[in-house]
Amino acid sequence: MAGDLREGRIVIVGASLAGLRAAETLREQGFTGSLTVVGDELHPPYDRPPLSKQVLLGQAAANATGLPVRRDPDAEWRLGVPATGLDPLGKRVLLAGGESLPFDRLLIATGTRARPWPNPAEAALDGVFTLRTCDDAGRLAERLAAGPQRVLVIGGGFTGSEIASACRERGLEVTVTERGPAPLVGALGGTLSKLAARAQHAHGVDLRCGTTVAALRGDGNGRFIGADLSDGSHVDADVCVVAVGAVRNVEWLAGSGLAAGPRGIACDGGCRAFDMYGIVTDDVFVAGDVSRFPHPLFEYQLLSLEHWSNAVAQAEVAAHNMVNPGPLRRPHLALPAFWSNQFGLNIKSVGVPTFSDQIVLAQGSLEERRLVVVYGYRGRVTAAVTVNMAKSLEYYQNLIETAAPFPPAPGAADRPLAADLTLPSDVPDPKRLSHGPTVALTGHLPDRRLTVVRPG
Numbered sequence: 001m002a003g004d005l006r007e008g009r010i011v012i013v014g015a016s017l018a019g020l021r022a023a024e025t026l027r028e029q030g031f032t033g034s035l036t037v038v039g040d041e042l043h044p045p046y047d048r049p050p051l052s053k054q055v056l057l058g059q060a061a062a063n064a065t066g067l068p069v070r071r072d073p074d075a076e077w078r079l080g081v082p083a084t085g086l087d088p089l090g091k092r093v094l095l096a097g098g099e100s101l102p103f104d105r106l107l108i109a110t111g112t113r114a115r116p117w118p119n120p121a122e123a124a125l126d127g128v129f130t131l132r133t134c135d136d137a138g139r140l141a142e143r144l145a146a147g148p149q150r151v152l153v154i155g156g157g158f159t160g161s162e163i164a165s166a167c168r169e170r171g172l173e174v175t176v177t178e179r180g181p182a183p184l185v186g187a188l189g190g191t192l193s194k195l196a197a198r199a200q201h202a203h204g205v206d207l208r209c210g211t212t213v214a215a216l217r218g219d220g221n222g223r224f225i226g227a228d229l230s231d232g233s234h235v236d237a238d239v240c241v242v243a244v245g246a247v248r249n250v251e252w253l254a255g256s257g258l259a260a261g262p263r264g265i266a267c268d269g270g271c272r273a274f275d276m277y278g279i280v281t282d283d284v285f286v287a288g289d290v291s292r293f294p295h296p297l298f299e300y301q302l303l304s305l306e307h308w309s310n311a312v313a314q315a316e317v318a319a320h321n322m323v324n325p326g327p328l329r330r331p332h333l334a335l336p337a338f339w340s341n342q343f344g345l346n347i348k349s350v351g352v353p354t355f356s357d358q359i360v361l362a363q364g365s366l367e368e369r370r371l372v373v374v375y376g377y378r379g380r381v382t383a384a385v386t387v388n389m390a391k392s393l394e395y396y397q398n399l400i401e402t403a404a405p406f407p408p409a410p411g412a413a414d415r416p417l418a419a420d421l422t423l424p425s426d427v428p429d430p431k432r433l434s435h436g437p438t439v440a441l442t443g444h445l446p447d448r449r450l451t452v453v454r455p456g
Contacts, residue, residue, distance in 0.1 A: 005322070005323045005324065005325065006029075006030045006031050006032055006033070006323050007031075007032060007033045008033045008034075008104035008105070009033055009034045009036075009102060009103050009104045009105075010026060010031065010033060010034070010035050010036075010103060010104065010105050010106070010107070010322065011036045011037075011038065011093050011101050011103040011105075011106050011107070012035070012036070012037045012038065012075075012106075012107045012109060013038045013083045013093060013106065013107070013108050013109065013110055014037075014038070014039065014107075014108065014109030014110040014111055014249075014288065014290070015037050015038065015039025015041065015043075015044065015045050015077065015079055016039070016045055016109050016110070016111045016288060016311070017045060017047070017048070017067060017288065017308065017311045017312065017315075018109035018111070018287040018288030018289075018311040018312070018314065018315040019037055019039070019045060019107070019109040019288075019315070020037075020045040020067055020069070020073070020315075021070075021311070021312050021315040021316060021319075022107050022109060022287060022315040022316070022318055022319040023035060023037055023073035023075050023319075024069070024070050024071050024073050025315065025316045025319035025320060026073070026319045026322065026323060027071060027072075027073050027074060028071065029319060029320055029323045029324070030323065031322075031323045033104075034076070035073060035074065035075040035076070036075060036076045036078060036101055037073075037075045037076070037077050037078065038078045038081060038082075038083055038093065038095065038101070039077070039078070039079045039080070039081070040080070040081070040082035040083075041079065041080065041133060041135075042079050042080040043063070043066075043079070043133075043134060043135075044066060044067075044077065044079065045066070045067045046065045046066045046067055046134050047065045047066070047067050048065075048132075048308070049308060050065045051065065051131060051132075051133075051134060051136070051137035052131060052137070052159055052162040052163055052166065053162060053166065053341060055134075055137040055138070055141050056137065056140065056141050056144060056163065056166035056167075056170075057166050057169055057170065058141060058144075058145060058170075061138075062134045062135070062137045062138030062141060063134060063138065065134060078095070078101075081095050081096055081097070081099075082095070082096045082252070083095060083096075083110070083252050084096050084252050085252055085253075085254075085255070085256070086106075086252070086253055086256040086258070087100070087256075088256055088257055088258075088281075088284070090102075091103055091104065091106075091283065093106065103283075104283065105283045105284075105285065105322050106283065106284045106285065107285045107286070107287060107315075107318055107319070107322065108253075108265060108273065108284065108285070108286045108287075108290060108291075109286070109287045109288045109290065109311075109315065110248075110249035110250070110252075110290050111248075111249055111288055111289040111290055111311075112132070112246035112247060112248050112249060112289045112290065112306065113132055113246065113247050113249055114130035114131060114132035114136070114242070114243075114246060114247075115130075115242075115244050115245045115246055115247050116130060116242065117130075117154075117216065117242045117244075119215070119216070122215065122216035122218075123216075123242070124222075125216060125218045125222060125223065125224040125240075126222050126223045126224060127143070127148075127223055127224030127225075127238055127239050127240060128216060128224050128240045128242065129143070129239070129240065129241050129242070130241070130242050130243070131159060131163060131241060131243065132246070140239075140241065143239055144166075144167065144170055144172065144239070145170075147172070148172060148237070148238045148239040149173065149236075149237070149238055150172070150173040150174070150175060150235070150236060150237040150238065150239075151163075151164075151167045151172055151173070151174050151175070151237060151239045151240070151241065152174075152175050152177070152213075152226075152227055152235055152237040152239070152240040152241070153167075153174060153175070153176045153177070153240075153241050153243055154177050154213050154227075154240065154241070154242050154243060154244060155176075155177075155178065155242070155243035155244045155245070156176055156177075156178030156180065156182070156183030156184065156185075156207075156209070157183070157184065157186060157187065157243060157245065158184065158187065158338075158340050158342075159243045160176060160178075160183070160241070160243030161176070161183050161184060161196065161200070161340070161342050161343075162340060162341070162342050163241050163243060164176050164200065164205055164342075165203070165341075165342035165343050168203045168204060168205060168343070173204075173206070174204075174205050174206065175205075175206040175207075175208065175235050175237065176200065176205055176206070176207050176208065177208045177211050177212065177213055177227075177229065177235075178207070178208070178209045178210075178211070179210070179211070179212050180193075180209065180210070180428055181193070181209055181210060181428070182194055182196060182197040182209055183196045183197055183200060183207070183209070184196040185426075185427075185428055186354075186427075186428060187349075187353065187354070188347075188349075188353055188373075188385055189353060189354070189356070189359060189375070189425040189426045189427045190424070190425070190426025190427075191359060191361070191366075191373060191423060191425075191426065192347075192373055192385060192387070194366070195345075195366050195369070195387065196342075196343075196345070197209070199342070199343035199344065199345055199369075200343060202343070203343045203344075206235075208229065208231075211229050211230055211231055212229070212230040213227045213228070213229060213230070214227075214228045214229060214230050215227065215228045216240060223238075224237070224238065224239070224240050225237075225238065227240065246289070246306060247262075248262065248263065248264040248265075248289070248290050249290060250262075250264065250265060250290065253265070257275050257276055258273050258274070258275055258276065258281075258284065259273070259274040259275060259276050259278070263292050263302075263304045264286075264289070264290045264291055264292045264304050265286045265290055265291055265292065266292045266293075266302055267280075267285070267286040267291055267292065267293050268280050268293070268294065269293060269294055269295075269296075269331040269332055269333070270317070270318075270321045270329050270330070270331055270332070271285045271286055271287055271291070271293065271314060271317055271318035271321060271332055272284070272285055272286075272321070273285065273286050285318045285321065285322055286318070287311065287314040287315040287317075287318040288310070288311040288314060288315060289305065289306045289311060291304075291314060292304045293314070293332055295333070296333070297335070297351075297382070297400065297401070297403070298352055298355050298382070301355075303336065303352070305336050307336055307337065307338045308338070309334070309336075309337045309338070310334065310336060310337075313332065313334035314332050314334070317330050317331070317332040318332075335350050335351055335397060335400060335401065336349075336350070336351060336352055337349065337350045337397075339390075344369070345369065345387055345388065346387070346388050346390060347385065347386070347387055348385070348386050348390045348393055349383065349384070349385045349386075350383065350384055350393055350396065350397045350400065351375065351381075351382050351383030351384060351396075351397075351400045352382060352383050353375050353382075353383040353385060353425070353427070354427045355375075355377055355382045355383065356375035356376060356377045356382055356383060356425040356427065357376070357377050357378070357424070357425055358375070358376045358377075358406065358422040358423065358424060358425055359373050359374065359375050359376070359422065359423050359424075359425045360373070360374050360376070360406075360407045360408070360422045360423070361373055361423075362374045362384075362396075362408060363389060363392060364387075364389055369387060369388060370387060370388045370389050371386070371387050371388075371389065372384060372385070372386050372387075372389055372392050372396065373385045373387075374396060374399075374406070374407070374408055375406075375425055376406025376407065376422070377406075379405055379406055380403050380404070380405065380406055381396070381399045381400050381403070381404045381405070381406045381408060382400060382406075383400065384396030384397070384399070384400070396408075406422075407422055
């Protein structure tokens, strides 16, 4: 059987980081059959983190962020051709234009797209942007280089905060609106979000928390000139960046019978997709931002991540399992990890900070802007976030992987810790935020009525 799995036809939908790494791993694992990669963009796979950093700062061109290829995957690349449907019985991927691709095994790595401004007419104003693709970054960088009078950033999550940071580095006036009480609160909780807010204020950002944008305004000739806010105030600006989260690219799977919904596609620990009845498929796999997978360290709740490292690790596991029989398959157990540079802060995280009920400041201090915050849930360490102290992260990663007790034992910090020094993690309900979470733990909520099937 192992020999059979290394032959046949594999289709990867998503010419993304996950799609590329999966294609390379398939060949490294000895797959000799035909390999086709489908992507809706015309560009070959590229790196997204630089788009909100180096590209917006003018330090790199938007078309110069291509991903390095570890080895030639010997694949047929179908770029600029969106997938429009999946026929699971006929084992065919339907493409725009009416063509279809037969497969023996399929990997879905379609990722996410930027959530658009909900009013199409306002979203179409000249000067209103989103940031997800390299084309988005190129257009926005060009507009920032032209020196707008003020940039309005809607959403105080990581993307919105990094955009605001880049604007301030360029010397541009910036207003950030955030529905929640502080920037980054949905990812890091209350304590570190206060540090993020102080950093934005210190760098001259006009930060409006607890505030939403009621309407975007045009000049009558299709150009953006400002926004009305929920508190009755008005912001004059000539550029607006909508950074209110991401949408999983699952619409093309409607009618396929897979457990696909707003949080992505549910799969097992080996990256095999579930159907809508919770039955695991054996020929459809999922990887990257579009996946939702169980993790034993987080009570087997389904994790939905938008992290670079997860896309790589999960793609490699999925590819391995596509060409190996059951006893040789591996689980995807990598810990979630991410990083961000903004306003002089180097923020790195491991684990799931939102999976917490308490925190403790284990090292450093908020005043020094150098610290480690450890997160716990029901007496167990579940995450750690460092600010300008990245070297400490490996130690806390080991505590998470070994389910160490919370608060951490002596040796985990530069000061003795006691239970009475812990604080509530203060993670808000995502509905209170104007940006989507970068990590979500959730069960599957079916998007359609199920039919009860009874035998005979």
